[in-house]
Amino acid sequence: MVESIFIIIIGLSVGSFLNVVILRIQRGTSPWKGRSTCMACDKALAWNDLIPIVSYLALGGYCRYCKAKISFQYPLVEGATALLFFGAYSMVFPLSGNIHLFSGAELGDLFILLRNWVGIAVLIILFVYDLRWFLILDAIAIPAIIVVYLFNGIFFYHTPACVGLSLVSCVLSISLMNYLLAVVIGGGFFLIQYLISRGAWIGGGDIRLGAFMGAFLGFPQILIALFFAYMIGSLVALPLVFLKKKEMRSEIPFAPFLAIATVITLFWGESILQLYSSAFFHF
Ligand SMILES: [Zn+2]
DSSP states (O other): OHHHHHHHHHHHHHHHHHHHHHHHHHHTOOSSSSOOBOTTTOOBOOGGGOSTTHHHHHTTTBOTTTOOBOOTHHHHHHHHHHHHHHHHHHHHSOOOSSSOTTTTOOHHHHHHHHHHHHHHHHHHHHHHHHHHHSOOOHHHHHHHHHHHHHHHHHHHHTSGGGTTOOHHHHHTSHHHHHHHHHHHHHHHHHHHHHHHTTTSSOOHHHHHHHHHHHHHHOTTHHHHHHHHHHHHHHHHHHHHHHTTSSOTTTTOOOHHHHHHHHHHHHHHHHHHHHHHHHHHHOO
16 A cells, blocks of 8 residues: 555656656756746746645646646646556556565566656657647657667566676667567658658658657567557547548647557557467467
Protein backbone atom coordinates (compact mmCIF):
# COMPACT_ATOMS: atom_id res chain seq x y z
CA MET A 1 0.00 0.00 0.00
CA VAL A 2 2.76 2.41 1.03
CA GLU A 3 4.65 1.24 -2.04
CA SER A 4 1.68 1.99 -4.35
CA ILE A 5 1.09 5.42 -2.84
CA PHE A 6 4.74 6.33 -3.20
CA ILE A 7 4.80 5.34 -6.89
CA ILE A 8 1.58 7.27 -7.56
CA ILE A 9 3.06 10.38 -5.89
CA ILE A 10 6.13 10.06 -8.13
CA GLY A 11 3.81 9.77 -11.15
CA LEU A 12 1.72 12.80 -10.15
CA SER A 13 4.85 14.91 -9.61
CA VAL A 14 6.36 13.91 -12.95
CA GLY A 15 2.98 14.60 -14.61
CA SER A 16 2.96 18.07 -13.09
CA PHE A 17 6.48 18.64 -14.45
CA LEU A 18 5.44 17.38 -17.91
CA ASN A 19 2.71 20.06 -17.98
CA VAL A 20 5.38 22.67 -17.27
CA VAL A 21 7.64 21.25 -20.00
CA ILE A 22 4.80 21.24 -22.58
CA LEU A 23 3.78 24.81 -21.75
CA ARG A 24 7.30 26.21 -21.74
CA ILE A 25 8.37 24.51 -24.97
CA GLN A 26 5.33 26.18 -26.53
CA ARG A 27 6.32 29.55 -25.06
CA GLY A 28 10.03 29.03 -25.79
CA THR A 29 11.18 29.37 -22.17
CA SER A 30 13.28 27.01 -20.05
CA PRO A 31 11.37 24.41 -18.00
CA TRP A 32 14.02 24.63 -15.27
CA LYS A 33 14.00 28.37 -14.57
CA GLY A 34 11.43 30.65 -12.99
CA ARG A 35 8.18 30.10 -11.09
CA SER A 36 5.02 28.81 -12.71
CA THR A 37 2.50 31.57 -13.37
CA CYS A 38 -1.21 31.73 -14.25
CA MET A 39 -1.66 31.71 -18.03
CA ALA A 40 -4.30 34.46 -17.81
CA CYS A 41 -3.15 36.88 -15.10
CA ASP A 42 0.56 35.94 -14.98
CA LYS A 43 0.56 35.87 -11.18
CA ALA A 44 3.23 33.57 -9.69
CA LEU A 45 1.54 30.48 -8.28
CA ALA A 46 1.98 29.47 -4.63
CA TRP A 47 3.05 25.95 -3.62
CA ASN A 48 -0.51 25.02 -2.74
CA ASP A 49 -1.66 25.96 -6.26
CA LEU A 50 0.75 23.38 -7.63
CA ILE A 51 -0.33 20.18 -5.85
CA PRO A 52 -1.25 17.79 -8.70
CA ILE A 53 -5.01 17.24 -9.21
CA VAL A 54 -5.81 18.34 -5.62
CA SER A 55 -5.29 22.07 -6.39
CA TYR A 56 -7.38 21.80 -9.54
CA LEU A 57 -10.25 20.15 -7.67
CA ALA A 58 -10.00 22.47 -4.65
CA LEU A 59 -10.21 25.54 -6.89
CA GLY A 60 -12.97 24.03 -9.02
CA GLY A 61 -10.88 24.46 -12.18
CA TYR A 62 -10.45 28.25 -11.88
CA CYS A 63 -7.44 30.46 -11.09
CA ARG A 64 -7.40 31.54 -7.42
CA TYR A 65 -6.44 35.09 -8.37
CA CYS A 66 -8.22 36.04 -11.61
CA LYS A 67 -10.85 33.27 -11.82
CA ALA A 68 -9.79 32.36 -15.36
CA LYS A 69 -10.57 28.77 -16.36
CA ILE A 70 -7.64 26.37 -15.98
CA SER A 71 -7.16 23.91 -18.84
CA PHE A 72 -8.43 20.38 -18.15
CA GLN A 73 -5.11 19.25 -19.63
CA TYR A 74 -3.37 19.79 -16.28
CA PRO A 75 -5.20 17.27 -14.05
CA LEU A 76 -5.60 14.90 -17.01
CA VAL A 77 -1.84 14.75 -17.73
CA GLU A 78 -1.08 14.39 -14.01
CA GLY A 79 -3.59 11.56 -13.58
CA ALA A 80 -2.54 9.74 -16.75
CA THR A 81 1.15 9.94 -15.81
CA ALA A 82 0.46 8.57 -12.33
CA LEU A 83 -1.64 5.70 -13.69
CA LEU A 84 0.87 4.72 -16.38
CA PHE A 85 3.88 5.07 -14.04
CA PHE A 86 2.09 2.80 -11.59
CA GLY A 87 1.29 0.29 -14.33
CA ALA A 88 4.89 0.29 -15.55
CA TYR A 89 6.19 -0.20 -12.01
CA SER A 90 3.90 -3.12 -11.20
CA MET A 91 4.84 -4.73 -14.51
CA VAL A 92 8.53 -4.89 -13.50
CA PHE A 93 8.05 -5.25 -9.74
CA PRO A 94 4.86 -7.24 -8.99
CA LEU A 95 3.26 -5.55 -5.98
CA SER A 96 3.93 -7.58 -2.87
CA GLY A 97 2.06 -5.45 -0.35
CA ASN A 98 5.23 -4.80 1.60
CA ILE A 99 6.78 -1.39 2.08
CA HIS A 100 10.07 -2.13 0.36
CA LEU A 101 10.33 -0.24 -2.88
CA PHE A 102 11.93 -2.04 -5.79
CA SER A 103 12.01 -5.25 -3.74
CA GLY A 104 14.21 -7.95 -5.24
CA ALA A 105 15.43 -5.49 -7.84
CA GLU A 106 18.19 -6.48 -10.21
CA LEU A 107 20.09 -3.59 -11.75
CA GLY A 108 18.73 -4.59 -15.17
CA ASP A 109 15.12 -4.39 -13.90
CA LEU A 110 15.70 -0.85 -12.68
CA PHE A 111 16.85 0.19 -16.14
CA ILE A 112 13.78 -1.38 -17.75
CA LEU A 113 11.57 0.52 -15.30
CA LEU A 114 13.50 3.72 -16.01
CA ARG A 115 13.22 3.09 -19.77
CA ASN A 116 9.46 2.59 -19.44
CA TRP A 117 9.00 5.71 -17.31
CA VAL A 118 11.08 7.85 -19.68
CA GLY A 119 9.27 6.39 -22.70
CA ILE A 120 5.84 7.06 -21.16
CA ALA A 121 6.81 10.66 -20.27
CA VAL A 122 8.04 11.25 -23.84
CA LEU A 123 4.81 9.85 -25.31
CA ILE A 124 2.65 12.03 -23.06
CA ILE A 125 4.52 15.21 -24.11
CA LEU A 126 4.31 14.30 -27.83
CA PHE A 127 0.63 13.31 -27.49
CA VAL A 128 -0.47 16.58 -25.91
CA TYR A 129 1.71 18.82 -28.07
CA ASP A 130 0.61 17.27 -31.37
CA LEU A 131 -3.04 17.30 -30.31
CA ARG A 132 -2.95 21.00 -29.40
CA TRP A 133 -0.41 22.47 -31.81
CA PHE A 134 -0.16 19.89 -34.63
CA LEU A 135 3.58 19.37 -34.24
CA ILE A 136 5.70 16.38 -33.22
CA LEU A 137 8.59 17.81 -31.22
CA ASP A 138 11.95 16.75 -32.66
CA ALA A 139 13.69 18.28 -29.65
CA ILE A 140 11.97 15.57 -27.55
CA ALA A 141 11.63 12.68 -30.03
CA ILE A 142 15.21 12.56 -31.35
CA PRO A 143 17.08 12.52 -27.99
CA ALA A 144 14.44 10.04 -26.72
CA ILE A 145 15.39 7.54 -29.46
CA ILE A 146 18.98 7.53 -28.19
CA VAL A 147 18.04 7.43 -24.49
CA VAL A 148 15.69 4.41 -24.68
CA TYR A 149 18.13 2.62 -27.00
CA LEU A 150 20.90 3.03 -24.41
CA PHE A 151 18.61 1.96 -21.55
CA ASN A 152 17.83 -1.21 -23.48
CA GLY A 153 21.58 -1.72 -23.97
CA ILE A 154 22.29 -1.37 -20.25
CA PHE A 155 19.42 -3.76 -19.49
CA PHE A 156 20.82 -6.42 -21.82
CA TYR A 157 24.28 -5.85 -20.35
CA HIS A 158 22.88 -7.30 -17.11
CA THR A 159 21.30 -10.37 -18.71
CA PRO A 160 22.89 -13.70 -19.76
CA ALA A 161 22.70 -12.50 -23.40
CA CYS A 162 25.72 -10.27 -22.81
CA VAL A 163 27.83 -12.29 -20.37
CA GLY A 164 31.52 -11.77 -21.08
CA LEU A 165 30.92 -8.84 -23.42
CA SER A 166 31.93 -5.24 -22.79
CA LEU A 167 29.09 -2.72 -22.56
CA VAL A 168 29.88 -1.35 -26.02
CA SER A 169 29.99 -4.72 -27.73
CA CYS A 170 26.82 -5.73 -25.85
CA VAL A 171 25.00 -2.63 -27.15
CA LEU A 172 26.16 -3.53 -30.65
CA SER A 173 25.48 -7.25 -30.27
CA ILE A 174 22.64 -9.49 -31.42
CA SER A 175 20.17 -8.66 -28.64
CA LEU A 176 20.24 -5.02 -29.62
CA MET A 177 20.19 -5.66 -33.35
CA ASN A 178 16.58 -6.46 -32.56
CA TYR A 179 16.01 -2.85 -31.48
CA LEU A 180 17.93 -1.51 -34.46
CA LEU A 181 15.68 -3.57 -36.73
CA ALA A 182 12.63 -2.17 -34.92
CA VAL A 183 13.93 1.41 -35.39
CA VAL A 184 14.34 0.78 -39.12
CA ILE A 185 10.83 -0.75 -39.37
CA GLY A 186 9.16 1.98 -37.27
CA GLY A 187 10.92 4.87 -39.00
CA GLY A 188 10.93 3.24 -42.44
CA PHE A 189 7.19 2.56 -42.35
CA PHE A 190 6.51 6.30 -42.21
CA LEU A 191 9.47 7.27 -44.39
CA ILE A 192 8.07 5.23 -47.30
CA GLN A 193 4.66 6.91 -46.97
CA TYR A 194 6.38 10.26 -46.70
CA LEU A 195 8.34 9.65 -49.92
CA ILE A 196 5.36 8.23 -51.86
CA SER A 197 3.09 11.11 -50.91
CA ARG A 198 5.84 13.75 -51.01
CA GLY A 199 4.99 14.71 -47.44
CA ALA A 200 1.22 14.98 -48.01
CA TRP A 201 0.06 12.10 -45.78
CA ILE A 202 2.81 12.04 -43.22
CA GLY A 203 4.93 14.71 -41.55
CA GLY A 204 8.66 14.32 -40.92
CA GLY A 205 7.89 14.14 -37.19
CA ASP A 206 5.96 10.89 -37.70
CA ILE A 207 9.15 9.27 -39.05
CA ARG A 208 11.09 10.24 -35.90
CA LEU A 209 8.23 9.08 -33.66
CA GLY A 210 8.07 5.75 -35.54
CA ALA A 211 11.81 5.29 -34.96
CA PHE A 212 11.33 6.10 -31.27
CA MET A 213 8.57 3.47 -30.99
CA GLY A 214 10.98 0.91 -32.46
CA ALA A 215 13.80 1.79 -30.07
CA PHE A 216 11.36 1.65 -27.15
CA LEU A 217 9.43 -1.54 -27.99
CA GLY A 218 11.79 -3.67 -30.10
CA PHE A 219 10.81 -6.33 -32.64
CA PRO A 220 8.24 -7.81 -33.24
CA GLN A 221 6.35 -5.54 -30.82
CA ILE A 222 6.82 -2.58 -33.20
CA LEU A 223 4.56 -4.38 -35.72
CA ILE A 224 1.80 -4.73 -33.13
CA ALA A 225 2.10 -1.04 -32.25
CA LEU A 226 1.86 0.09 -35.89
CA PHE A 227 -1.16 -2.19 -36.39
CA PHE A 228 -2.96 -0.75 -33.35
CA ALA A 229 -2.06 2.82 -34.35
CA TYR A 230 -3.79 2.34 -37.69
CA MET A 231 -6.78 0.58 -36.12
CA ILE A 232 -7.33 3.39 -33.61
CA GLY A 233 -6.48 6.05 -36.19
CA SER A 234 -9.06 4.73 -38.65
CA LEU A 235 -11.74 4.41 -35.98
CA VAL A 236 -11.29 8.05 -35.00
CA ALA A 237 -10.29 9.70 -38.29
CA LEU A 238 -12.60 8.06 -40.84
CA PRO A 239 -15.87 9.26 -39.24
CA LEU A 240 -14.40 12.78 -39.01
CA VAL A 241 -13.40 12.71 -42.68
CA PHE A 242 -16.77 11.30 -43.80
CA LEU A 243 -18.63 13.90 -41.79
CA LYS A 244 -16.43 16.47 -43.56
CA LYS A 245 -15.27 17.78 -40.22
CA LYS A 246 -11.62 17.22 -41.17
CA GLU A 247 -9.58 16.96 -44.33
CA MET A 248 -7.70 13.63 -44.64
CA ARG A 249 -4.49 13.91 -42.67
CA SER A 250 -4.05 17.69 -42.95
CA GLU A 251 -5.95 18.40 -39.75
CA ILE A 252 -5.61 15.12 -37.89
CA PRO A 253 -2.63 14.84 -35.53
CA PHE A 254 -1.23 11.32 -35.64
CA ALA A 255 1.02 11.28 -32.55
CA PRO A 256 -1.89 10.59 -30.13
CA PHE A 257 -2.75 7.37 -32.00
CA LEU A 258 0.89 6.30 -32.09
CA ALA A 259 1.31 7.08 -28.39
CA ILE A 260 -1.80 5.10 -27.36
CA ALA A 261 -0.76 2.15 -29.55
CA THR A 262 2.75 2.20 -28.04
CA VAL A 263 1.39 2.14 -24.48
CA ILE A 264 -1.03 -0.73 -25.31
CA THR A 265 1.88 -2.69 -26.82
CA LEU A 266 4.16 -1.92 -23.86
CA PHE A 267 1.64 -3.34 -21.39
CA TRP A 268 -0.02 -6.11 -23.42
CA GLY A 269 2.29 -6.74 -26.41
CA GLU A 270 3.75 -9.89 -24.86
CA SER A 271 0.31 -11.41 -24.17
CA ILE A 272 -0.92 -10.48 -27.66
CA LEU A 273 2.11 -12.20 -29.19
CA GLN A 274 1.52 -15.33 -27.11
CA LEU A 275 -2.16 -15.36 -28.02
CA TYR A 276 -1.30 -14.92 -31.67
CA SER A 277 1.32 -17.67 -31.76
CA SER A 278 -0.85 -20.15 -29.82
CA ALA A 279 -3.77 -19.43 -32.16
CA PHE A 280 -1.83 -19.90 -35.37
CA PHE A 281 1.10 -22.17 -34.66
CA HIS A 282 -0.10 -24.79 -32.16
CA PHE A 283 -2.74 -27.02 -33.66
ZN1 LIG B 1 -4.96 33.90 -12.98
